[in-house]
Amino acid sequence: MERRLAAILAADIVGYSKLMEQDETGTLSSLKTHRVEVFDPIVGKHNGRIFKLIGDGALVEFASAVDAVKCAIEIQRHLIRVEGGLVLRVGVNLGDVIVDGDDMYGDGVNIAARLESIAKPGSVCLSGTAYDMVSGKVDCEFENGGTRRLKNLSKPVRVYHCKIGTSDYSRKRAEEQGQTERRSIAILPFSNMSGDLEQEYFSDGITEDIITDLSKVSELLVISRNSTFSYKGQAIKIQQVSADLGAQYVVEGSVRRSGNRVRVTAQLIDGASGGHLWAERYDRELLDVFEVQDDVTRNIVDALKVAIAPKERRAIERVPTRNFDAYDLCLQGRNLLYEMNRKNLYKARQLFENAVELDPNYALAFSGLADCESTIFQFYSSDETFVEAAISNSSKAVQLDPDLPEAHASLGLAHFLQGDFDEAKAELERALELDPMLYEAFWHLGIISLTQRDFESAAVAYSKASKVRGDDLQSNMMLMNCLSKLGLEVELTSISLKALAIAERRLKLNTTDAPAIYVGAFAYIHMNRVEEALPWLRHAEEIKSADPRTTYNLACAFSMAGNVDKAIEFMEQSIQAGRPVRMLDWALYDPDLELTRKDPRFDELIEAWRNKAK
Template sequence: MKRKLAAVLAADMAGYSRLMETDEEGTLARLRSHRIELIDPVIAKNQGNIIKTTGDGMLVEFQSVCDAVRCASEIQFRMRRRNSDVAPDRRIQFRIGINLGDIIFDDDDIYGDGVNIAARLEQLAEVGGICVSQAVRDQVAERLDVTFEDLGERTLKNIARPVRVWQVVANEETRPAGGTAERQSVVKPAIAVLPFANMSGDAEQEYFVDGLTEDIITELSRRHELFVISRNSTFVYKGQAANLRDVAEKLGAQYLVEGSVRKSGDRLRVTVQLIDTANDTHIWAEKYDRTLDDVFAIQDEVTGAIVATLPGRVEAAQQDLVVRKTPSSLAAYECVLAAKVRHHRSAHEENLEAQRLIERAITLDPDYAHAHAWRGCILGQAWVHGWLEDPDASYDVAVGELEKARALDDNDADVHRILAAMAVIADDLTRARYHQERALALNPNYDLVVVQQGELLTWLGRPQEGIEWIRKAMRLNPHHPERFWSHLGKAQFAARLYKDAIESFMHVTSMDAVQHAFVAANYSWLGDKMAAAAHLDRAIRLNPDFTIETFLGTMHYAEEGDLQHLRDGLAKAQEAAAA
């Protein structure tokens, strides 16, 4: 046996028995997910040593008491973020106790009053809270950005002397201990959805109309690049005729969404418009005519279409404002917006400017999760195109940025969408599936997430399903980027739908070498040697370093048959070109 002074963290899951009784498999799966993705990595990052685990708890030893408090603070902060979209009765939450004391180490286990006090402190903590002893508080009070509340002296079970207990003060804005005390807030565009008007004269439709409005508010709130005014604030204006500029000023929103629902016979018409109150302009409007076969299905369809389209329209309007500003005046959100514009142009110089803008956004707000996520995406684009002097190091930086974004906000669908894309680049399709499913769960109406589901299914050898998802993304966002047609064409090629694939690629205004290569393979399988040779020649003209094997090396098919299918199509085109 040996003794040493150490910090001990005791953690226990609240309501474990109740959750296990309700859903044993689901609870264990979610607990395992939290351990793998959050708890164990945070402990390792803070130099903690997991001594033992039970079904619902663990005991961890730290050489530094500051590391122990940082670790506990980050776990509880990120668990609050993770639980924000989870029903209260299904949330996994922890109590944590931390003590600094003399510990006995024996046979890979620890004993003594120092351990017992940590366990008793954990029992005193609130659900999602942290309690520490006087010794811990004295050590970290002046060294970490954390606030304590004195709970007084407590008599703990099997502990001879009273122990003074302190509680870490937590609220919705509490950040992990050790972080900056203040941060520059990100000024996101604020949008308010006013209650839709029931124009049917049918009181029974009121439930549908209110439900549609509430669903739109809920789904828009999933988009972390927007600030969405709450339902309680907007429903104050239900049934009122009010000046929109006054409403926007009172709600603090630049953009307003208003609409109406009209029932006529067996048909329902929903109209919606997006208004920029800064200059009283209508920047988007749409109407949806549907039969009343299933009112709830209509509600889901219309909600999905609206929330997939609105953020893009808001972003486009914001981009117009950004263009008129000098880069030095851009704030964090606007820097991210400008960086996205550069990124989507897919050119080397534009990518360099996107990197500069996104780095400025992070400098302005180091805790802006969306900025870290997009830095990872922008670096990933440079990695794919070979625009980096040190590809391996830059890839690691990109992944590190995404993990940073995930640590700051694990409920941002964009973070998991980009992590899935990076996993595909690394040919880790298992990890890609996890992050893609998480992104879909967080925001099932986000067109970029939906189209990526189609891409991933194509790589996994399920192109028919991939086609359905890509077409769904196109329906969700009628203003979708041109590249959606390219994704559809690749899926149709894998499904052996060659004529459909060629037609999809023809929607792309200016095809790149990759797209010309796919069109060449399609024409090869249709037996049109002249067209196949012409498109392969065009691919080589656009990329003089093009070779079939180098090109195939950029593919991520899980099935060797799918890769061979593309190889054979390109080989036929090459033979035709040489003839």
């Protein structure tokens, strides 16, 4: 048998058994795709030879240790940037091997395999012999791991860990991929069995509170309200909903309100089999509605055998008010706030004001009131009194309940709109200390970073927001924008495909869903598939939205697609619909409008916009 000196690379997928248990077909498909599109081509590029494939692992021979380590680094830098991609551990050793035909044996191979087992997820671990050959010759910093005794090897081995030099965004992705996957659950809108359509807000409110409570459990991935409420009023099949939303479990239920009593039914269903895992019916006084919500949440968590931290449990058990009428008004206000149009924002504001009159200690109602005022100022008005009121009301919410994360998020948004970025960040970071799963805090941090043109920090914030609400369109849209500016093409394509899938799913349920249409168009454009974006943009035109945010985003999409005439047209519509002049500065450097800004008509529009505000 032949002996020779060789550099051996050993690679293995992190958490492969768990991935196979959760989704065997999908995992095998991902493994095949990564081998064909990533692993094999990069190995070939660096003159490597794959001599053994073992399930989810691979052994590769190189004539040069430098080639082996460069190959390992390139593979890891590529994979950790792919949204939802596989995560590898890699070990590299330079040593004596025994050659038997196309196969290899001996300590040179064994040490590489042992190094792989102690490598950090998404990183590369080297033996001392490999390090001695590559030090100063590859684009990577190394951390001395000391001398380690490895399994079944008599002599200790010097160990070095490669610090993969990627962006903060990519490092965060690698860390997240190495963590245990959360169980996904969709809470469908509870049916209103009261026989009164005006009570619809109440059943919706119960649903939203359960969504909010379950979202506080870090081991659960809760599908967002926007996606689950698209099924409202429809005859559904649980297995189809589960497949559409990517939810392992589905909760459905009903609410019947009569006089001062309420009946709530809820059932937890396995998305794959349709089997019931838990069900309960509650007949209570209206004042006991918070106990019912807590009990539903607790039983779902117990049925799924999910761990819940004491801090999370305390947040769920918090009673926001003892005044049911104030809570009822707050539900109505929140229902209108979600619709985000001018008319309903003013109605919601009045409802929240009525709620705090009934209960002056209702912190969550003050937070909702502040959010109404901030949103009106942000999208529909240049009147500074709105943001001043938002500061006052969110500060009151924090004063009443310093541990309410929503209150700190509201105050953070208000500070941002007032131009105090440091105070805004401090409040939003405090909100995340209290609730690490608070979507709004991540979203607002993204907006602040984007305004400061810190695209990398913005990408990290939007990525986290999209993790909390995996099916959220807006965070993925903003993430595409950031990744485009950062030049991270691999991540951009991955996120664009994800956003496109979400948009297509939502359009199946509502063909006039304007955000789904323009986000789908953005996704195609970011993938340099402009021709495929054009039908989406034509569809958007047919809707004839009067919302200034929608028309502005369509102007951006047309600009990126190269149609300046349409971009100017939709910019005009946005301004006429009331887009605040405060947003003018953003239009002057919004990267999406780069082509349109070169047209003389853009300057005329800006001038008209300024004059309109005078």
